[in-house]
Amino acid sequence: WNTGPRKEIYYEPEEVKAAIVTCGGLSPGLNDVIRQIVFTLETYGVKNIVGIPFGYRGFFEKGLKEMPLSRDLVENINLSGGSFLGVSRGGAKTSEIVDSIQARRIDMLFVIGGNGSHAGANAIHEECRKRKLKVSVVAVPKTIDNDILFMDKTFGFDTAVEEAQRAINSAYIEARSAYHGIGLVKLMGRSSGFIAMHASLSSGQIDVCLIPEDLLQKSNATDASGNVILSDFGVHMQQKIKKHFKDIGVPADLKYIDPTYMVRACRANASDAILCTVLGQNAVHEAFAGFSGITSGVCNTHYVYLPIPEVITAPKHVNPNSRMWHRCLTSTGQPDFH
Numbered sequence: 001w002n003t004g005p006r007k008e009i010y011y012e013p014e015e016v017k018a019a020i021v022t023c024g025g026l027s028p029g030l031n032d033v034i035r036q037i038v039f040t041l042e043t044y045g046v047k048n049i050v051g052i053p054f055g056y057r058g059f060f061e062k063g064l065k066e067m068p069l070s071r072d073l074v075e076n077i078n079l080s081g082g083s084f085l086g087v088s089r090g091g092a093k094t095s096e097i098v099d100s101i102q103a104r105r106i107d108m109l110f111v112i113g114g115n116g117s118h119a120g121a122n123a124i125h126e127e128c129r130k131r132k133l134k135v136s137v138v139a140v141p142k143t144i145d146n147d148i149l150f151m152d153k154t155f156g157f158d159t160a161v162e163e164a165q166r167a168i169n170s171a172y173i174e175a176r177s178a179y180h181g182i183g184l185v186k187l188m189g190r191s192s193g194f195i196a197m198h199a200s201l202s203s204g205q206i207d208v209c210l211i212p213e214d215l216l217q218k219s220n221a222t223d224a225s226g227n228v229i230l231s232d233f234g235v236h237m238q239q240k241i242k243k244h245f246k247d248i249g250v251p252a253d254l255k256y257i258d259p260t261y262m263v264r265a266c267r268a269n270a271s272d273a274i275l276c277t278v279l280g281q282n283a284v285h286e287a288f289a290g291f292s293g294i295t296s297g298v299c300n301t302h303y304v305y306l307p308i309p310e311v312i313t314a315p316k317h318v319n320p321n322s323r324m325w326h327r328c329l330t331s332t333g334q335p336d337f338h
């Protein structure tokens with residue numbers, strides 16, 4: 001569907017109670033989205049806007065209270081990284097969340113999160129329909145990993161690629177200056193290597209880029225949300241490289257940098273800040289148009305609304321047969337390991 005404001009709106013702004021929740025891990029730009037949702041709601045005339053603290057947990061965990069939000073309060077939150085509302089994983093209890101939505105008389109729920117949060121948002125939407133509650137549940141895709149289907153990019157990704165350059169450059173300088181130096185940098189991406197691929201393409205200082213599409217080492221452990229915990233491949237590589245050079249009797253001075261949480265906690269860069277602004281505003285137009293169970297994003301250069309079930313069928317991966325991955329291989333000069 002086309003995005004943007006509609007001539008006819010489904011809600012009477014003065015009667016609306018709107019809630020915002022941020023779930024999953026951090027991504028640069030979360031505060032920019034919260035801020036734009038609040039600004040746009042106020043522009044429509046909504047007076048009752050609240051933030052749900054610490055993800056879905058804020059709906060049912062004792063001691064967590066909703067936060068009244070206003071333009072004055074959120075004016076400057078985009079100046080820092082993180083989430084003004086807090087985030088969390090786990091604790092997805094759909095019926096308790098909907099009980100809480102009902103008790104708080106929420107009409108619009110804005111869920112800012114990744115694949116898991118979208119699955120949660122869809123479950124909340126379904127449960128609201130089942131109970132015949134007139135609640136618009138709309139999502140804004142957030143993932144530093146850029147692993148949401150159909151989206152050209154998700155906010156935070158550009159910032160992550162840019163911020164990763166600092167770590168790559170430091171590793172490069174250390175490696176160049178050391179006798180038999182090697183620099184190793186670990187970047188985030190869970191099961192999708194978009195950050196690594198784009199950071200390699202943009203840096204030009206990389207000799208080998210490895211992506212999880214090739215290298216996944218699964219364990220049986222899961223995090224609070226049920227995501228499989230992958231073993232630390234950076235540490236694994238560090239040990240393997242050291243052992244290899246020891247075994248062949250060649251000195252190697254390996255410097256390992258893991259900048260992952262420094263990258264994730266950054267403030268959004270200019271291009272992500274613009275994306276967040278558009279997505280935040282579109283989410284509010286989406287809710288006022290009466291949509292629910294829908295997410296907004298940028299797909300094939302167009303801003304669009306998409307049904308949540310379509311975008312969560314699977315995470316998006318780097319296609320090892322794609323032009324982009326082959327451009328990366330050409331740029332680094334590494335062999336194709338396939």
Ligand SMILES: Nc1ncnc2c1ncn2[C@@H]1O[C@H](COP(=O)(O)OP(=O)(O)OP(=O)(O)O)[C@@H](O)[C@H]1O
Nearest residue numbers: 024025089090092113114115116117119120143225
């Ligand atoms: N299938 C699901 N149904 C309902 N809720 C879910 C589901 N999967 C995850 N959730 C809930 O959504 C929230 C966020 O999930 P998760 O921790 O997987 O992060 P995410 O949204 O995928 O973001 P990130 O990209 O940072 O990992 C958690 O509170 C989790 O319990």
Ligand SMILES: O=P(O)(O)OC[C@H]1O[C@](O)(CO)[C@@H](O)[C@@H]1O
Nearest residue numbers: 025114143144145188189190223
């Ligand atoms: O350590 P945390 O907060 O559970 O998050 C780690 C995961 O979150 C992400 O940054 C984003 O989803 C992944 O790349 C990573 O695997």
